[in-house]
Amino acid sequence: ITTKLAALHRDATYFSLEFFPPKTSQGFSNLHARLARMAHSLRPLFVNVTWGAGGSTSAKSLALAELTQRSLGLTTCLHLTCTNMSRKLIDEALEQAKVLGVRNILALRGDPPRSDEYRAEGAAVGEDEDDSNLEFTWAVDLVRYIKKTYGDYFCVGVAGYPEGHADTSHPEHQGVGLDLPYLVEKTSAGADFIMTQLFYDVDAFLKYENTLREHESGVFKEIPIIPGLMPVQSYQILRRTTKLSHAKIPLNVLKRFEAVKSDDEAVKRVGVDVLSEFVDKIKARPDVRPRGFHFYTLNLEKAVAHILERSSLIPPYTPTIIEKNGFTSPEGAI
Ligand code: FAD
Numbered sequence: 001i002t003t004k005l006a007a008l009h010r011d012a013t014y015f016s017l018e019f020f021p022p023k024t025s026q027g028f029s030n031l032h033a034r035l036a037r038m039a040h041s042l043r044p045l046f047v048n049v050t051w052g053a054g055g056s057t058s059a060k061s062l063a064l065a066e067l068t069q070r071s072l073g074l075t076t077c078l079h080l081t082c083t084n085m086s087r088k089l090i091d092e093a094l095e096q097a098k099v100l101g102v103r104n105i106l107a108l109r110g111d112p113p114r115s116d117e118y119r120a121e122g123a124a125v126g127e128d129e130d131d132s133n134l135e136f137t138w139a140v141d142l143v144r145y146i147k148k149t150y151g152d153y154f155c156v157g158v159a160g161y162p163e164g165h166a167d168t169s170h171p172e173h174q175g176v177g178l179d180l181p182y183l184v185e186k187t188s189a190g191a192d193f194i195m196t197q198l199f200y201d202v203d204a205f206l207k208y209e210n211t212l213r214e215h216e217s218g219v220f221k222e223i224p225i226i227p228g229l230m231p232v233q234s235y236q237i238l239r240r241t242t243k244l245s246h247a248k249i250p251l252n253v254l255k256r257f258e259a260v261k262s263d264d265e266a267v268k269r270v271g272v273d274v275l276s277e278f279v280d281k282i283k284a285r286p287d288v289r290p291r292g293f294h295f296y297t298l299n300l301e302k303a304v305a306h307i308l309e310r311s312s313l314i315p316p317y318t319p320t321i322i323e324k325n326g327f328t329s330p331e332g333a334i
Helices: 002-007 025-042 058-071 087-100 116-120 131-135 139-150 176-188 202-213 235-245 251-258 264-283 302-310
Strands: 013-019 046-049 076-081 104-108 155-160 193-198 225-229 291-296
Touching: 013 025, 025 058, 025 302, 046 058, 058 076, 058 087, 076 087, 087 139, 104 139, 139 155, 139 176, 155 176, 176 202, 193 202, 193 235, 193 291, 202 225, 202 264, 225 264, 235 251, 235 264, 251 264, 264 291, 264 302, 291 302
Parallel strands: 013 046, 013 291, 046 076, 076 104, 104 155, 155 193, 193 225, 225 291
Antiparallel strands: none
């Protein structure tokens, strides 16, 4: 990702699309077809593949990464969580990513670590879990581990929270300030980019970005900060995802959705309007170049395609070497 960013023109914009691994083989083949279409028509700079906390989707996440990176030739960023995971599973995931040609990892904590009470209550370390698990309490532990083990082989991203971290185990969990020292730690440990939690308060994002850029540590001066946007599929999903992530919906934005809340198609249209306005507002900041956007697609195509078109984020079509030579790959990939 950093290599691709360095090759972009200073005034360029770019975007990434996030997908989660489907549960069934039918779901996989549907997503395969959709991904091939989206890759061709939307041309993301890279795609993200999510990871189930604790490794719950490890095989499926790696299968999806194989599809995106190998079969479709899309630069892939594999998410990897580290708490409640054995070092063996982390090592296997990283080795497998390497075999697949994946060069980017989003290093995350995942669910909060199991409490000391849980350990004291008999699930003794060593009985049913590998005690190397204790090495990984925070995302920074994974960033350090990847950098120590793989040097610069992997480009490593970390999560940022424009409205504070939604971790309810912290009494002041909504404060951006509470999380900042740890983001400094993750960045100083070698993170190459920051990708944010979803938000619907664009001013909160812009303020957060300013706070980072002006931070006394100086570690955020150059690092790409990629805002996370989730296209709106329905009023219910909007309310549920914002509740889970503790993202505020400013009253003026909420009113627009509430006015049409029982009509999913109208909600989607309002969502496209709102998110396109966010993109325009973020793009208008002159000092951040090139400017990127990350879209949580929920594996869906239409809403994100409309936002990308409306915001002129789709890069011009350039034929691949394969296409220039007049043939396509056996899979029919682009
Ligand atoms: P950390 O950076 O470790 O921070 C977690 C909390 O602990 C924060 O409140 C922080 O302030 C605090 N903290 C950090 N270090 C310390 C320290 N040394 N001492 C005390 N407190 C500390 N989850 C998944 O399971 N799978 C995914 O694929 C996934 N993708 C995501 C993608 C993005 C872009 C984002 C923003 C989140 C994603 N998540 C995913 C959710 C993420 O795993 C959770 O938000 C998790 O609760 C925190 O992860 P983190 O990497 O931010 O953790």
